[in-house]
Amino acid sequence: MLITRQLATAKGLSVGDIVSLASTPDGNSPRRFRVAGIYEPVPDPMRLAAKRLEARLHLPDLLSLAADSSDPLSAESVTAINVALTDPADADAFARDVSAKIPIAQLTARAAQGGEGTATVFVVLDRFHFAIAVVTVIASTMFLLALMVMLVEERRETVGILRLIGLRKSRILLQVFAEGLLIAAAGAIVGILFAAALQGAVNAFFQWRYDTALIFVRITPQIAWRCVLLAVPLGVLASVVSSWTLLRSNVLDLARR
Amino acid sequence: MSPLAFALRGLVRQPGRAILGIAGIAATGALLFDMLMLSQGLVVSMEQLLASVGFDIRVTATQATPLTGPPIVGMADTVATLAALPAIEEVVPLRLGEAQVDIGGRSREVTFMGADAAVRRPWTLLEGRDIDQRQDTGQPRLLVNQNLARRLELAPGATVTLRGACTANSSVPPTVFRVDGIAEFPFDQASQLTAIATLRDFARACGDAPADGADQADLLMIASRPGDGPTAAVEAIRSVRPDLAAVTNEELVARFQQVEFSYFRQISFVLATITMFFGLLLITVLLSVSTNQRLGEIAALRALGFSRRRMASDVLWRSALLVGAGGAVALPLGLALATWLDALLQTMPGIPANLRFFVFAPRALIVYVALLAVTITVAAIYPMRTVARLPISSTLRTEVIG
Numbered sequence: 222m223l224i225t226r227q228l229a230t231a232k233g234l235s236v237g238d239i240v241s242l243a244s245t246p247d248g249n250s251p252r253r254f255r256v257a258g259i260y261e262p263v264p265d266p267m268r269l270a271a272k273r274l275e276a277r278l279h280l281p282d283l284l285s286l287a288a289d290s291s292d293p294l295s296a297e298s299v300t301a302i303n304v305a306l307t308d309p310a311d312a313d314a315f316a317r318d319v320s321a322k323i324p325i326a327q328l329t330a331r332a333a334q335g336g337e338g339t340a341t342v343f344v345v346l347d348r349f350h351f352a353i354a355v356v357t358v359i360a361s362t363m364f365l366l367a368l369m370v371m372l373v374e375e376r377r378e379t380v381g382i383l384r385l386i387g388l389r390k391s392r393i394l395l396q397v398f399a400e401g402l403l404i405a406a407a408g409a410i411v412g413i414l415f416a417a418a419l420q421g422a423v424n425a426f427f428q429w430r431y432d433t434a435l436i437f438v439r440i441t442p443q444i445a446w447r448c449v450l451l452a453v454p455l456g457v458l459a460s461v462v463s464s465w466t467l468l469r470s471n472v473l474d475l476a477r478r
Numbered sequence: 479m480s481p482l483a484f485a486l487r488g489l490v491r492q493p494g495r496a497i498l499g500i501a502g503i504a505a506t507g508a509l510l511f512d513m514l515m516l517s518q519g520l521v522v523s524m525e526q527l528l529a530s531v532g533f534d535i536r537v538t539a540t541q542a543t544p545l546t547g548p549p550i551v552g553m554a555d556t557v558a559t560l561a562a563l564p565a566i567e568e569v570v571p572l573r574l575g576e577a578q579v580d581i582g583g584r585s586r587e588v589t590f591m592g593a594d595a596a597v598r599r600p601w602t603l604l605e606g607r608d609i610d611q612r613q614d615t616g617q618p619r620l621l622v623n624q625n626l627a628r629r630l631e632l633a634p635g636a637t638v639t640l641r642g643a644c645t646a647n648s649s650v651p652p653t654v655f656r657v658d659g660i661a662e663f664p665f666d667q668a669s670q671l672t673a674i675a676t677l678r679d680f681a682r683a684c685g686d687a688p689a690d691g692a693d694q695a696d697l698l699m700i701a702s703r704p705g706d707g708p709t710a711a712v713e714a715i716r717s718v719r720p721d722l723a724a725v726t727n728e729e730l731v732a733r734f735q736q737v738e739f740s741y742f743r744q745i746s747f748v749l750a751t752i753t754m755f756f757g758l759l760l761i762t763v764l765l766s767v768s769t770n771q772r773l774g775e776i777a778a779l780r781a782l783g784f785s786r787r788r789m790a791s792d793v794l795w796r797s798a799l800l801v802g803a804g805g806a807v808a809l810p811l812g813l814a815l816a817t818w819l820d821a822l823l824q825t826m827p828g829i830p831a832n833l834r835f836f837v838f839a840p841r842a843l844i845v846y847v848a849l850l851a852v853t854i855t856v857a858a859i860y861p862m863r864t865v866a867r868l869p870i871s872s873t874l875r876t877e878v879i880g
Contacts, residue, residue: 246540246548269741347825352819353749354508357756363502364760368493371767423748430744 223277227432229259231274242276244287252286254278264435272432305334362455369463377467384472397464398457405456409449416440416448451477481788485795488772496800499764503804504811506757511812511846512819512836513750517743519837521735527832528727531664532598533570534708535700537715537724549573549694550722553677560698563714564707570595571695573680577640577673581629588671591642592680600699601674604661606634611676618653618679623659625673632657640673642683653683668824668831677869700724742835754849761857765797769861773868774877780870790862799860805850813838 222242224234234240234256241251254276262273278286282300289295306315312332319330383393420438427437479487489496528534537560539550550556553571561569570593577590593600594611601621610621620640622632632638634657641652655675663672673682677695702711708726715724725733735743767774776789816836823835 250626341825341827345823348822349819352822353509354816357753360502360505360509360756361760363498363505364764367495367498367502367764370498371764371771374495375771422619427744430740 222279222282223258223260224256225262225273225275226259227262227272228274229256231272233330235259242278242286252282254282261434264433269431269433269435316324358451358455362459365456365459366463369459373463373467376462380464380467381472381474390468394461394464394468397460401457401460402453403462405453406449407458409452412452413440413445481791482794482799484790485799488792488796489799495764495768498806499761499800500807502760503757503801504807506753506760507805507808507846507850508812508815510750510757510849511808511842512816513746513753514842514845515812515836515838516746516819517750518839518841519835520833521731522837522839523832523834525727525736526837527664528730529687531600531699533568533600533701534727535698535702535711535715535724536727536730537698537700538696538721539722541723545804549696550698551694553693554696554767556695556719556722557698559718560700560715563711563718565703565714566700567684567703568596568598568701570598570600570661570699571677572600572697572699573677573684573694574696575680575684576643577683578643579626579630579638579640579671585641586629586671587643588622588640588673589666590642590680590683591672591674591680593674594677598701601661601663604662606657609658609674609676609679611678618655618675618682619658620655620673620675620679621659622657623666624660625666625669626671626673627657627660629671632660634659638673640677640683641654642680642685651685653679655679655683664832666832667827667828667829670831751839754853758827758853758857760859761797761801761853764800765793765857766860766864768796769793773864773873775869776865777870777873777877780868782873786866789865789868793862793865794854794858797861798854801850801854801857803847 222240229235232240236256236258240256241248241253243249244249260277262275284296284298287295304315306312316330316332320328323330346380347393382391384390417440420440423438424436426436538548539548542548550571557569557571560566575590575592577588578585579588596612599608603621604624606621609621620638622630622638626632630636630638633828636657636829637654638657639652639654655673661674665673666672685851700711700715702708708728712724712726715722780786780789816838820834820836824831
């Protein structure tokens with residue numbers, strides 16, 4: 222039989238060890254099996270907190286171990302039959318055919334899509350984290366605007382002098398725009414690099430905490446681009462909005478003369 | 479003028495930046511408050527849910543959760559033995575299974591339960607009358623939840639046909655039930671279809687042989703006597719039936735806290751830490767930039783006789799006003815945000831509709847206020863240091879020349 226890494230660690234088992242298995246809690250009629258290998262179970266978010274103490278047996282071994290002597294069908298019963306199709310795209314049609322052509326009340330045929338419940342959990346967690354990200358972006362934008370208002374205020378006299386020596390409002394606005402673009406792009410890149418450096422630590426912590434190979438954080442190029450596309454326009458917008466009131470002021474007021 | 483009034487005037491003088499700063503703190507604070515509510519929310523909600531059922535002990539055959547482990551056999555004797563214990567007020571045996579029902583020409587799965595309850599019931603009757611194992615009217619009777627009643631347009635007195643699928647390889651003939659009432663089940667999921675019958679009718683629908691299947695239960699729900707409490711009752715159960723696994727609501731919640739809910743506790747801790755760090759960093763930057771812009775003003779005030787301590791306290795009060803105002807706005811904002819986030823997480827499969835992820839608890843508010851107090855102090859340290867070390871004459875000279 223094969224056992225999971227978690228079971229091997231919990232019970233101190235290694236390849237070649239002999240273990241006894243029974244199908245009842247009282248341990249009656251045990252059967253002896255040799256550990257042929259240790260495997261990492263497929264990570265499953267639905268069972269994140271569960272200890273994966275699992276074993277895999279050959280089907281005839283499992284059937285004979287779990288067979289109920291009072292039920293002759295028990296040695297001939299399985300929970301599910303997995304079918305691999307030549308063309309996976311035919312899965313739905315095949316499932317419909319099976320349901321129609323094998324009239325057994327308890328038989329349900331459906332296309333395997335990674336587990337309906339599992340997919341839903343991922344979708345819900347994705348929405349939750351997206352909602353948190355939206356709130357974080359709103360908070361960041363507020364702080365960014367407050368900071369930009371302060372920084373622009375600091376440059377009040379400089380802007381006044383630039384206006385006095387003949388630079389047009391549009392020219393100064395273009396400069397503010399370019400500055401905002403550079404700062405926002407630099408900030409976005411630093412943010413992505415920081416997140417990329419941090420993802421290893423976050424994954425390591427949660428993988429250790431839950432004893433799983435599940436990946437919790439992954440910075441994909443798509444996510445990085447999404448961040449840049451969100452952060453850069455916001456940064457530029459904050460620069461331009463905070464500068465706009467200053468550019469509308471009287472030149473002499475700006476120069477404090 | 480007091481330092482507080484002085485700081486307040488300073489903020490009011492520049493309303494734009496003050497409002498933006500407060501808005502940023504409010505958004506960050508709302509997120510922080512929500513993460514604090516999430517960290518204990520599921521546990522508090524589960525405690526409330528378990529307490530609302532009216533039973534404080536659950537007994538199973540093994541430590542495995544019901545349906546994944548073996549049932550309790552010899553149920554009648556077990557119930558009689560436990561009910562005779564002085565610390566126990568009531569024992570309700572429960573069987574859990576599934577059934578199929580036709581809805582719109584398609585077979586749909588129904589959570590099907592059997593229970594013999596005399597006084598307390600682990601459900602709330604909304605309409606009609608309750609099922610009672612002491613009345614044998616011949617026709618099987620059941621209660622349905624609102625989802626099933628709505629989907630099949632059932633009302634008390636109507637009939638419904640269920641195909642019991644209580645065990646693997648089950649192939650029993652369909653059973654026609656009379657609907658006695660509509661009930662609410664505390665652990666139902668949002669779209670779950672649920673029906674409950676007496677143990678006798680459950681066994682009939684599941685095709686259990688009277689010799690074995692009818693005398694078993696997946697779970698015993700037990701109410702301890704108020705004077706004794708659940709701990710004493712569990713000890714009494716363990717003394718007479720050490721082979722059974724008995725847990726109190728408190729132990730169950732502790733188990734959930736350790737295993738089932740740990741992901742949200744961890745994620746709330748991580749997000750709360752990041753939010754706190756993020757907020758602290760931004761408030762420190764805001765205060766520092768604001769203080770740097772006021773260096774000339776601060777030096778002038780110092781020259782007029784304001785002490786270092788007085789000017790440093792002005793910075794601290796500014797920090798307290800900004801964070802305090804933002805933090806206060808964050809509370810209603812956080813509650814509204816929690817309602818939205820809760821609705822998002824409620825769509826997760828396997829979550830009872832009555833379970834809440836974000837629950838307001840006094841502890842969350844206390845921790846929140848404490849964290850804000852830490853933020854006020856830590857964010858003000860650097861600008862206070864700048865103010866305290868400010869050289870008056872050189873700063874004034876620089877300001878005049880500049």
